[in-house]
Amino acid sequence: MASDEVILETVDLDKSFGAVHAVRSVSWKVYSGRVNALVGDNGAGKSTLIKLISGALQPNAGGFRVRGQETRIGGPAGAFGLGIAAVYQDLALVENRDVVMNMFLGSELTRGPGQIFLDHKGMLRQAHKVLDDIHARIPNVREMVRNLSGGQRQAVAVGRALIRGGEIIIMDEPTAALGVEQTQEVLQLIGTLRAQGKTIILISHNIQQVFEIADYISVMFHGDLLGTRSRDEATETEVVAMIMGKRSP
Amino acid sequence: MLGRFTQGELAIAGRRREQLLFLMDNGIYVVTVLLFVAFIFLAPYFFTPRNLVNILISASLAGIVTAGYTVAILAGQIDTSTQGVLAVATVTTALLFEEAGFSLPLTVIFALLAGIAAGLFNGLIVVNGKIVAFVATLATQGVMLAIALFLSGGQTITIAREGLQEAVFIRVFGIPSSVWIMFLCYIVGYIMLTQTKLGAHIYATGADYRASLLSGVPVDRVIRIALVISALTAALTAILVTARAKQSAMFGLAIAGSVDFVTALTAVLLGGFSLFGGVGRIERNLVAVLFLTILGNGLQLMDVPTGIILIVRGFALVLAVILSVLRARMT
Ligand SMILES: Nc1ncnc2c1ncn2[C@@H]1O[C@H](COP(=O)(O)OP(=O)(O)OP(=O)(O)O)[C@@H](O)[C@H]1O
Numbered sequence: 340m341a342s343d344e345v346i347l348e349t350v351d352l353d354k355s356f357g358a359v360h361a362v363r364s365v366s367w368k369v370y371s372g373r374v375n376a377l378v379g380d381n382g383a384g385k386s387t388l389i390k391l392i393s394g395a396l397q398p399n400a401g402g403f404r405v406r407g408q409e410t411r412i413g414g415p416a417g418a419f420g421l422g423i424a425a426v427y428q429d430l431a432l433v434e435n436r437d438v439v440m441n442m443f444l445g446s447e448l449t450r451g452p453g454q455i456f457l458d459h460k461g462m463l464r465q466a467h468k469v470l471d472d473i474h475a476r477i478p479n480v481r482e483m484v485r486n487l488s489g490g491q492r493q494a495v496a497v498g499r500a501l502i503r504g505g506e507i508i509i510m511d512e513p514t515a516a517l518g519v520e521q522t523q524e525v526l527q528l529i530g531t532l533r534a535q536g537k538t539i540i541l542i543s544h545n546i547q548q549v550f551e552i553a554d555y556i557s558v559m560f561h562g563d564l565l566g567t568r569s570r571d572e573a574t575e576t577e578v579v580a581m582i583m584g585k586r587s588p
Numbered sequence: 589m590l591g592r593f594t595q596g597e598l599a600i601a602g603r604r605r606e607q608l609l610f611l612m613d614n615g616i617y618v619v620t621v622l623l624f625v626a627f628i629f630l631a632p633y634f635f636t637p638r639n640l641v642n643i644l645i646s647a648s649l650a651g652i653v654t655a656g657y658t659v660a661i662l663a664g665q666i667d668t669s670t671q672g673v674l675a676v677a678t679v680t681t682a683l684l685f686e687e688a689g690f691s692l693p694l695t696v697i698f699a700l701l702a703g704i705a706a707g708l709f710n711g712l713i714v715v716n717g718k719i720v721a722f723v724a725t726l727a728t729q730g731v732m733l734a735i736a737l738f739l740s741g742g743q744t745i746t747i748a749r750e751g752l753q754e755a756v757f758i759r760v761f762g763i764p765s766s767v768w769i770m771f772l773c774y775i776v777g778y779i780m781l782t783q784t785k786l787g788a789h790i791y792a793t794g795a796d797y798r799a800s801l802l803s804g805v806p807v808d809r810v811i812r813i814a815l816v817i818s819a820l821t822a823a824l825t826a827i828l829v830t831a832r833a834k835q836s837a838m839f840g841l842a843i844a845g846s847v848d849f850v851t852a853l854t855a856v857l858l859g860g861f862s863l864f865g866g867v868g869r870i871e872r873n874l875v876a877v878l879f880l881t882i883l884g885n886g887l888q889l890m891d892v893p894t895g896i897i898l899i900v901r902g903f904a905l906v907l908a909v910i911l912s913v914l915r916a917r918m919t
């Protein structure tokens with residue numbers, strides 16, 4: 340897979356919370372059109388790293404290169420502009436709003452003078468299309484998110500990322516709270532996204548799952564990025580050893 | 589946690605819950621109609637054109653202030669500064685019209701500007717000071733009351749000049765202007781909340797500040813706008829109250845009657861709103877205001893002593909709070 344193209348790169352990215360050095364000078368390459376898995380023990384710094392990439396946090400030092408261009412990511416809106424959209428660990432869905440309004444939250448379609456009026460019809464149409472594209476099973480897009488299953492919520496959050504023009508979709512432990520059947524649904528969803536040429540960053544604690552679905556596996560330990568392996572060259576034993584802090588030769 | 593349910597189970601629980609919520613939310617329509625019909629039989633003179641217009645007039649004052657208050661609540665901001673804004677705006681109206689000799693339109697514009705300034709002040713403390721609205725606006729209300737007291741020298745300003753009261757007494761199709769203004773407020777509010785981007789952002793910010801922020805909603809600006817709308821409707825109410833009474837109604841209560849924080853709060857809760865924001869429909873609020881007004885009016889016509897009426901209204905608030913908490917537990 341040496342021919343794979345790097346779409347996003349962090350350059351000596353650093354982030355501390357007071358005395359906690361959560362991300363230590365991480366330089367990480369994310370490959371285009373691939374599933375890039377990020378693994379590591381609890382508190383290794385995975386969520387912090389992807390929040391830096393999605394603009395939810397600002398680094399103390401370091402920067403980004405997106406599609407070869409040096410850039411900074413000023414905030415969530417800046418990340419959307421670069422085609423980066425995160426599906427957070429808690430999904431950041433608004434429970435008391437319906438599926439359509441959640442999918443368009445912050446990027447509503449508008450019409451009329453000054454673009455102040457909502458284009459309800461247009462949003463409805465596009466929501467259906469996006470959900471169909473990812474084969475999501477949501478019978479009623481006017482349903483409140485609070486009544487959806489875990490798998491359905493994941494689909495809504497991913498749908499939102501796609502509506503944002505997300506080319507690089509970040510998913511933080513998307514299956515952590517799900518049962519067997521819904522986990523399969525989400526894995527299929529990830530497969531569908533990759534087939535459509537999207538780049539996926541996937542955080543997971545499930546090593547088997549990672550080996551099943553990821554193209555690249557990167558390991559973090561105590562804020563450091565220990566290394567990246569393509570799935571074909573990596574073994575579960577090696578990855579597990581790295582997760583426990585054993586830097587391989 | 590959701591993983592424990594199979595999809596079917598969750599859907600049924602969801603459907604039953606939605607049905608119950610629907611009943612709780614729309615019960616206000618039924619209760620209001622029942623109360624109305626009951627008073628037709630129980631309260632003498634209740635069902636006369638004159639009294640019905642009276643009900644609409646008193647509802648209009650509480651209704652206008654509640655419309656803006658609702659918008660703040662939807663954005664997750666409990667605005668307790670209503671009394672303060674009323675005071676500042678009533679003094680502004682009386683001073684400018686009576687003492688400074690401003691024309692009617694100019695007086696109205698400046699009184700509304702005073703409301704906007706008050707709302708911006710609230711926004712400053714809430715957003716920049718990062719203080720919960722409930723507490724922040726309690727503090728700003730103190731400042732506003734002091735300013736009103738200072739401006740008026742602590743005196744009620746009587747308006748002898750013609751033109752102000754006449755304007756609110758103008759009737760169109762037999763209905764006084766303040767009632768039309770109330771309906772206008774609700775129509776504009778309804779369109780804003782359901783059909784505009786700002787409305788969608790107000791709901792989302794109130795329902796989940798963090799999720800909205802992460803989704804790129806300009807949450808702080810939304811909160812500022814909601815607080816300005818709330819103060820603006822309070823100022824509008826103050827102008828109408830002042831004009832009707834031909835004097836500044838410094839502390840709102842005596843003359844404005846039902847125009848106060850508690851009525852607005854009761855109406856908002858009865859209307860099925862969540863105090864935590866993000867849930868509710870403004871049109872239900874209008875009905876809740878009518879309900880409270882009809883309740884007070886009917887009891888008064890039945891010669892129930894004022895003390896008892898206040899107690900009944902107090903219970904209405906308690907009931908409303910219980911309903912609201914039940915609702916919050918369910919969602
Ligand atoms: N906002 C914050 N304030 C202070 N400390 C934080 C904050 N966010 C994360 N941390 C700390 O930074 C470290 C890395 O946390 P992070 O959430 O990135 O880990 P993680 O790899 O995602 O772990 P998990 O697998 O448990 O989700 C932890 O020690 C955590 O306590």
Ligand SMILES: [Mg+2]
Nearest residue numbers: 385386387428
């Ligand atoms: Mg994490």
